[in-house]
Amino acid sequence: MKFDEIWNAVLGSIELSISKAQFGTWFKGTRILSLEKDSVYIRVPNGFAKEWLENKFNIIILRSLHDLGYPVKEIHCKVDDSFIPKEKVFSEKQSIPTKSIPTFSSEIKNFQPTSKNYQTNSSSNLNPRYTFENFIIGNHNELAYSACVAVYQDLGNAYNPLFIYGGVGLGKTHLLQSIGNAILKNTPEKKVLYITSEKFTQELINSIKNHTVDTFKSFYQNIDLLIIDDIQFLSGREKTQQEFFHIFNTLYQQNKQIVLSSDRPPKAIATLEDRLRSRFEGGMIADINRPDLETRIAILQEKAQQKNISLSDEIFSYIAENITNNVRELEGALTRITALQQFHHITHPTIKDVEDILKEIVSSGKKKAISQEDIIHSISSFYGISSEDLKQKGRKKEIAEARQMAMYLMRKELHLPYTGIGRCFGGRDHTTALHAFEKIEKLLDTDEKTRKDVSFLKEKIYCIE
Ligand code: ADP
Ligand code: MG
Numbered sequence: 001m002k003f004d005e006i007w008n009a010v011l012g013s014i015e016l017s018i019s020k021a022q023f024g025t026w027f028k029g030t031r032i033l034s035l036e037k038d039s040v041y042i043r044v045p046n047g048f049a050k051e052w053l054e055n056k057f058n059i060i061i062l063r064s065l066h067d068l069g070y071p072v073k074e075i076h077c078k079v080d081d082s083f084i085p086k087e088k089v090f091s092e093k094q095s096i097p098t099k100s101i102p103t104f105s106s107e108i109k110n111f112q113p114t115s116k117n118y119q120t121n122s123s124s125n126l127n128p129r130y131t132f133e134n135f136i137i138g139n140h141n142e143l144a145y146s147a148c149v150a151v152y153q154d155l156g157n158a159y160n161p162l163f164i165y166g167g168v169g170l171g172k173t174h175l176l177q178s179i180g181n182a183i184l185k186n187t188p189e190k191k192v193l194y195i196t197s198e199k200f201t202q203e204l205i206n207s208i209k210n211h212t213v214d215t216f217k218s219f220y221q222n223i224d225l226l227i228i229d230d231i232q233f234l235s236g237r238e239k240t241q242q243e244f245f246h247i248f249n250t251l252y253q254q255n256k257q258i259v260l261s262s263d264r265p266p267k268a269i270a271t272l273e274d275r276l277r278s279r280f281e282g283g284m285i286a287d288i289n290r291p292d293l294e295t296r297i298a299i300l301q302e303k304a305q306q307k308n309i310s311l312s313d314e315i316f317s318y319i320a321e322n323i324t325n326n327v328r329e330l331e332g333a334l335t336r337i338t339a340l341q342q343f344h345h346i347t348h349p350t351i352k353d354v355e356d357i358l359k360e361i362v363s364s365g366k367k368k369a370i371s372q373e374d375i376i377h378s379i380s381s382f383y384g385i386s387s388e389d390l391k392q393k394g395r396k397k398e399i400a401e402a403r404q405m406a407m408y409l410m411r412k413e414l415h416l417p418y419t420g421i422g423r424c425f426g427g428r429d430h431t432t433a434l435h436a437f438e439k440i441e442k443l444l445d446t447d448e449k450t451r452k453d454v455s456f457l458k459e460k461i462y463c464i465e
Contacts, residue, residue: 001068003032007042010064017060017449021165021265021287022143026052039074040065048150048158050077059447124184125194130177136302138295139451141166144175144286151257152179155190155225159284161248161258163231165265166288169326172261175288176227179259183225193220194227201233201240213243220247224256231262236271245276252279291327292455296320299327303334309341315354322362333358370461372410372424378460379406382453393426404436409457411437 001009007030015023026049033041040061044050053061058075065072132152137145144166150158164172180192195203207216220226226247234241251258262269265287266280291299297320304311323329336357340346346353355362380387383402390403403425410416410424411433418430418437425433443450 003035006035006065006068006070007032009068010061013064013067014057014060017452018057019287019289021285025049025143025285026057033078035070035072038072039076040070040072042075042077043080044077045079045081047079050079053077060449063449124180124192126177126180126184126192128181130174131181132178134306135171135174135178136295136299138291138298139448140289140291140295141171141175144172144288147284147286148175148179148259151259152182155183156255156257160252160255161260161280161283163260163262163266163280163283163285164288165262165285167263167290167326169328170288170290171327172288173229176229176259176261180225180227190224191222192225192227193223194229196229197231197233200228200244201237204240204243208239217243217247221250223251225259226251226256227259229261231260232264232269234272234276235269238273241273241276245273245279248276248279258283290325292451293320293324293458296324296330299330300334303331307334307338309334309338311337311349314351315349318351318354319358322358329361333361336361370413372414372416374461375406375409375413378457379409382457382460391425404439405453405457407433407436408440408454409461413458413461 011027011030014027029043029045030049030053031043033043035041042053042061044053054075054077061075062072132145132149135141135145144164147159147162147164151160151162164175166172177194180194183190184192204213204216207213228244234244248258260280265285266272266277269277297316300316300319304316319330319333323333337349337354340349340353340357349357376387376390379385379402380390383398383405385399385402389399390406394400407421407425410421411418418433421433422428422430440450440454444454
């Protein structure tokens with residue numbers, strides 16, 4: 001196979017296992033430069049992509065190459081932005097900055113803004129409560145988090161505009177405001193403004209009414225970092241979009257930073273003017289997903305510590321297993337427990353206490369009782385393998401993998417004994433089931449795809465009608 005064909009095959013399989021936003025951000029413009037016995041050399045458009053491909057996506061890239069019969073062990077990325085087509089969308093400034101951030105990984109890892117004393121600039125509209133330090137990072141928000149830190153470290157240059165999208169209560173506002181707070185702390189002379197798109201629209205309408213549109217515009221054009229939250233509300237408001245575009249243009253040309261959030265990607269915002277949409281798409285787009293179970297537990301533990309509440313692991317698991325939608329609801333659960341402690345003086349609540357107090361929030365998404373058959377059914381439809389094949393002796397690789405996953409879930413979710421699990425799969429030995437369980441547990445630590453598969457499968461199992 002030619003390099004391009006190999007790479008296309010690799011990209012094809014990666015595209016299925018990561019989100020669209022991630023795929024677009026990290027793999028656009030990449031190709032194989034050479035492929036040797038042990039190493040593959042990949043061309044990437046910037047240093048940020050290099051970091052991510054070499055350190056974060058290396059496992060899935062290597063795995064796809066292995067699947068295609070290339071037992072490569074190492075990935076080397078070479079930064080080369082000369083091939084990036086210069087977009088004509090924006091006539092005033094044609095190329096999108098693709099500045100590399102060579103120290104990205106070490107800086108991100110060691111990144112800890114120092115002082116806690118915020119000189120909050122009241123005109124910035126920022127809430128000092130939202131900081132990078134108290135933002136908890138998991139697989140679901142890592143991309144958005146690192147993009148925000150990169151923007152903070154190189155305002156106006158790293159990614160402009162930065163567009164963060166995701167469902168409600170997942171931390172968009174927190175992250176957006178963290179950039180502003182960190183900037184004001186380190187460079188208080190900078191002009192930062194946080195505004196929701198509704199407020200922006202309202203101000204514009206007022207200025208039209210009062211014939212002060214020019215003042216409105218010149219006010220915005222002096223800002224170094226403009227953060228507009230929940231941009232989906234601009235949708236359909238033509239006049240607002242036009243003014244926004246002009247402000248946007250001016251700021252962009254002066255290398256001023258713009259950060260936006262929305263509940264959906266730019267493509268999905270109906271009636272957004274094409275030039276605005278393509279402008280948003282020209283920068284960096286990062287998504288935030290729902291946190292997985294482990295991350296929900298980590299978030300709870302961290303927040304409980306901040307609130308000085310001590311709870312047993314069992315209670316943390318109970319809350320995390322039952323409240324799955326977003327971080328705001330997890331916080332809500334802890335607030336209720338705090339109340340329990342403060343008003344009822346129950347310092348060490350039992351599961352029963354917690355169940356009672358969380359009844360209303362939990363009941364809607366309560367876990368239902370599931371059976372072995374539910375697991376078999378979900379696995380067979382997920383992997384496209386019949387239940388018979390799953391239970392029989394066959395040793396084909398895909399079947400064996402699916403079977404191991406089924407064994408794992410039976411142990412994890414139903415707490416069945418290994419002997420019983422073995423029996424369910426064509427009378428296999430209990431050591432086979434034990435081995436499967438341990439293998440998946442290990443993969444969960446190291447392999448992103450396994451984590452995603454497991455969390456997806458769990459949701460599927462518990463949702464079967
Ligand atoms: P969104 O703007 O996406 O609707 P918010 O930023 O308002 O969500 O987040 C909802 C609540 O959850 C806030 O109190 C925020 O501080 C908290 N939160 C969300 N994600 C995290 C996180 N990763 N770490 C810490 N707190 C978080
Ligand atoms: Mg918000």
